[in-house]
Amino acid sequence: MNTIALVGNPNSGKTTLFNALTGSNQRVGNWPGVTVEKKEGNFKFKSNIYTVIDLPGTYSLGSFSEDEIIARNYIINGNPNVVINVVDATNIERNLYLTTQLLEMGAKVVVALNMVDEAEAKNIEIDIQALSDKLGAPVIPTVASKKKGIEDLISKAVEIIDKDMDCKANISYGQSIDQEIENIKKFLKGKELAYPPQWIAVKFLEGDKEVLSMIKEKDEEIYKNLESMLEEDSLAELELEIVDKRYEFINNITSLAVKKPKENIDTITDKIDRIVTHKYLGLPIFALIMFIVFQLTFSIGQDLLGGFVGSGIEILGGKIEALLINANAADWIISFVIDGIFGGVGAVVEFVPLILVLYTLMGFLEDSGYMARAAYIMDNIMRHLGLQGKTFISMIIGFGCNVPGVMATRTLENRKDKMIAILINPFMSCGARIPIYLVFISAFFPDKGGLVLFLLYALGIAVALLVAKIFSKTLFKGEASYFIMELPPYRIPTAINVFRNMWDNVSEFLKRAGTIIFAVVTLLWILAMLPMGVEPYSQSSLLGHIGTAIAPIFKPAGYGTWQASVGLFSGIAAKEAVVAILGMVYAGVEEGTELVKAIQSAFTPLSAVSFMVMTLLYTPCAATLGAIKKETGSYKWMIFSAVYSFLVAWILSVIVYQVGTFIGLS
């Protein structure tokens, strides 16, 4: 029975053609020794039955992937009678690379020029005869999805099975390489290697590992002789040269046989990039965009949507409290549900509208391709500071959550870059810190919310850059490594992507509120109730004692109260817990006390700023500390991160408060 192999690039329509050829006569198995699926089937043509083998989709026949090796080994060792190479007519330049390699192997090739209807729709004109002449192989236009051209393709494939055809790409790799190929061919003459000598010669010069080890296994002497014919260094040059010659060969063919409409190259992307990535304008534009994002977050999230969730929680809390009272529930249950859950967890959930708006806007920027430009702009600044710009990618991820931000540093090979990136990531203001800022902004700066939020984010970046510079000069000396960034084209953000981005963040926020924050609130609520008989939420409770013990540390920063101290303490478990605990301890003292009002009486505008600076910069949350331990592989660096960031935060917080007091801002 004759065998036909189907080979082509992924998405070239190869499987559609396979289905069109074989219909329901298919069998699925695995290629020997690997988990790659092997599909074969039969078809009948003029009373003969032919077997079709669907080879894995591949762009080339190198030795870099399992698919490539399976495809080429089958073509060489499986001895198919003919190879049908499926070529996507809309993407002919790329597809012809595989064709060229098939012809180099000396396989009998029929090209199925697939999707010609789509090519026509795109005004791509292909001269089939010229293409066939230049390739030295028959080319049959097909539309596999509509079963067009299948009969012609089959009859051409069947026709050449018995023909003694010489389908060989007439590629010249340049005088010296051609000479080397000839030398190797001469040397291999008469030696049994089961592969065509021309192909072995080309692959040897390309440094193909699979072929090299095959030769070595078969005959070490041949291998040594071949190796001695070339120096190691020249091999590297040769592999590039050979690939370049294949492209040149393809280019010569397509310039004759393919006509494409000229695309408008000077795109909108180029025009926008000229401005937004400008040496001097880039950073101010980035700052302005972020300022607008924060401003809109407040205008829409607070002024427009704000209050809905808060009122909802208040009404629901009231109804549940009434229900519990009517059901004669114990006082501690009512206290836990109303003060703990509604006062604590509810205080966090109240800020969902702002989170929703912020991440919708951020999703818009990310999906449009602008954030890649932001990374590029920051990369420039980081290079000036002698730092690895790639660090900023982990920093951008840290804006969502510091845990993936720290984990993203795995892509940095240089230890210096990686350690610095890990240690500065917690200074990036993550989503969990937003509710803390929002409570204080609502209490003291309701009209300047966008500006305050923007300044806090900017302060986080500035501190991170400064600390990174200090670390690179002290703890982690060494050369920074550089990279080139690929900027994707701008595109209009899709609603689904923007929504998904927003939903990922909001759902994570709610999930954390319902799990970690709930657990922290429960634990601290118990501490606020103990010892038995003590006034709940008072300074005499266990929670009050803990807070009182820590409070003196924060006195120079302007918020040396036990409530603020336990709030910050709980933030080490999870940052949102700060608001939850403040909500619980203030709501518990006086029935119905609103958190914002309680904050207004417990803080001054200056101590509020000092507190926000502290929460921006101090000790990372437990999950981030865990990620730091995992990525550095050391408890030492985890503890270092916890302690040094606390010191940085405390020093800056104290400076803000003391300088502010000194100049009369208190």
Place this chain on the structure above:
Amino acid sequence: MLKEILRMLTEEKYISKSKIAEKLNTTEDVIEHAFSQLSEMGYIKEDSTKDCNYKCKGCSFASLCNKVPLNTIIITEKGEKILNN
């Protein structure tokens, strides 16, 4: 073409594959393929924030990760060597 791409990478701070395709009078898909080849042959190293290849898939924070579609390219020692020759 591959050598020319390598050279372009050393000259630019950022690249766009469409620009390279325009300069080399070919398509973006071919350039995409050329980049994969350079990467497979060890001349460059490509990193994409979109590919979560770092055992992040089982991570509960993965949904918050890798949102910025950013590809970065580093010219390896092998790449530098060939350019210096």
